[in-house]
Amino acid sequence: MGQRRYRIPSTSALVAFESVARLGGIGRAADELNTSQSAVSRHIKHIEDEFGTRLTEKSGRGIVITRAGEAYLRVVTTALESLNAAGSALRAADEDVTIACTHEVSHLLLMPHFARLRESLGRGARIRILTCEYETVPLMVNAGADLTFEYVEDVPETGCIEILPEEIVPVASPSFLAMHAGILAQQPGAWRGVPRLALTKANLGWATWEDWFAAIGTDAPATEVETHDNYVYLLEAAAAGAGLALGWRGFVDRYLQSEALVAVSGRWITRPPKLVARLTRRGERNRNAVRFLPLLSRLLSNRRT
Known part of the structure; x- marks a missing residue:
C-alpha cells in the first residue's frame, strides 16, 4: 500500500497565516502568537514558496490578502476550526x-x-x-x-x-407517628398491625425488616407490608404517611433534615456491608x-x- 503525501504546510505556518489575515498585520499577529515578527514572516514565506503564489501584499503600514490568499484562507480557517473542535472533544472525553x-x-x-x-x-x-x-x-x-x-x-x-457504612433505623412521617403513637411507644416486637414498607426484591447489600428486627433481638411482628420496586419511591410513600420504612444513613438524610420523615427509634443498627x-x-x-x-x-x- 503506497504512502499518501499531503502537501500541507506546518500547523504553525497555517496559524500564523490566519492570524496575519485576521489582524491585518505581521506585528499584531506576532503579539497574539507570542513570537517574533521575523518568525511570522518566515511562516508566510514558507507557504508562498510551497505553492508558488503570493498570499499577502504590503499596503501602507499593514498587510492585505491577495485573491489567492482569500481563497486559501477560507479553507485554512475551516480546517483550523475543525482541528480545534476535535481537540476540545478529545480533551473533554479525557476529563469527563x-x-x-x-x-x-x-x-x-x-x-x-x-x-x-x-x-x-x-x-x-x-x-x-x-x-x-x-x-x-x-x-x-x-x-x-x-x-x-x-x-x-x-x-x-x-x-x-x-x-457509607450500612446503618439503618425505622422512619415514618410525623402524621403516621401521631396516628400510631401508642403502639410505637412500645417495644418493636409489639408493633403488630403497624403498616410497613419494603422493597419488592432482594437488593444486594440492603437489609430487610427481618434483618433489623433480628439485630435488635426480636421477631418481626405480623403486619401488612406494602412493597415498592424502587427505594426512592418507597421513601416518598413513607413521607406521604403510607407506613414505616427502613432508613439508610446517607440515603435518608434529606428527609430527616426537612422533617418529612422522623426516626422512630434513636438506635441506628450497623451491619457489615x-x-x-x-x-x-x-x-x-x-x-x-x-x-x-x-x-x-x-x-x-x-x-x-
Missing part, C-alpha cells in the same frame, strides 16, 4: 467522569452534591451518570464507566474508597476520576446525621 450506579445512589447521594462535584472537575469536564439495577452495574464498565458503586464487607486498599466507590481500569487512567474518589467520600460523610 462516568459513574455507573443504581437510581438510589444517583438520586439520593449524588444529585444533592452534583453542582459541587461538577465544579471540582473544572471547566470542560462533565459528570455522566449511568443508572441501572445493582446486578447490572458491572456491565456498565463496558459502556465506559470510570467509577462504580457497590457493596463490600472488606474495602480494598487501592482504587476503592468507603462512601459498606457502600464503596471503585475505580475501573479505565478510571485508573482518568486523573479526574482518581481525584473524584476522596472528594466524593468527604462530601457524603459530611451529610451524615
Whole structure:
C-alpha cells in the first residue's frame, strides 16, 4: 500500500497565516502568537514558496490578502476550526467522569452534591451518570464507566474508597407517628398491625425488616407490608404517611433534615456491608476520576446525621 503525501504546510505556518489575515498585520499577529515578527514572516514565506503564489501584499503600514490568499484562507480557517473542535472533544472525553450506579445512589447521594462535584472537575469536564439495577452495574464498565458503586464487607486498599457504612433505623412521617403513637411507644416486637414498607426484591447489600428486627433481638411482628420496586419511591410513600420504612444513613438524610420523615427509634443498627466507590481500569487512567474518589467520600460523610 503506497504512502499518501499531503502537501500541507506546518500547523504553525497555517496559524500564523490566519492570524496575519485576521489582524491585518505581521506585528499584531506576532503579539497574539507570542513570537517574533521575523518568525511570522518566515511562516508566510514558507507557504508562498510551497505553492508558488503570493498570499499577502504590503499596503501602507499593514498587510492585505491577495485573491489567492482569500481563497486559501477560507479553507485554512475551516480546517483550523475543525482541528480545534476535535481537540476540545478529545480533551473533554479525557476529563469527563462516568459513574455507573443504581437510581438510589444517583438520586439520593449524588444529585444533592452534583453542582459541587461538577465544579471540582473544572471547566470542560462533565459528570455522566449511568443508572441501572445493582446486578447490572458491572456491565456498565463496558459502556465506559470510570467509577462504580457497590457493596463490600472488606474495602480494598487501592482504587476503592468507603462512601457509607450500612446503618439503618425505622422512619415514618410525623402524621403516621401521631396516628400510631401508642403502639410505637412500645417495644418493636409489639408493633403488630403497624403498616410497613419494603422493597419488592432482594437488593444486594440492603437489609430487610427481618434483618433489623433480628439485630435488635426480636421477631418481626405480623403486619401488612406494602412493597415498592424502587427505594426512592418507597421513601416518598413513607413521607406521604403510607407506613414505616427502613432508613439508610446517607440515603435518608434529606428527609430527616426537612422533617418529612422522623426516626422512630434513636438506635441506628450497623451491619457489615459498606457502600464503596471503585475505580475501573479505565478510571485508573482518568486523573479526574482518581481525584473524584476522596472528594466524593468527604462530601457524603459530611451529610451524615
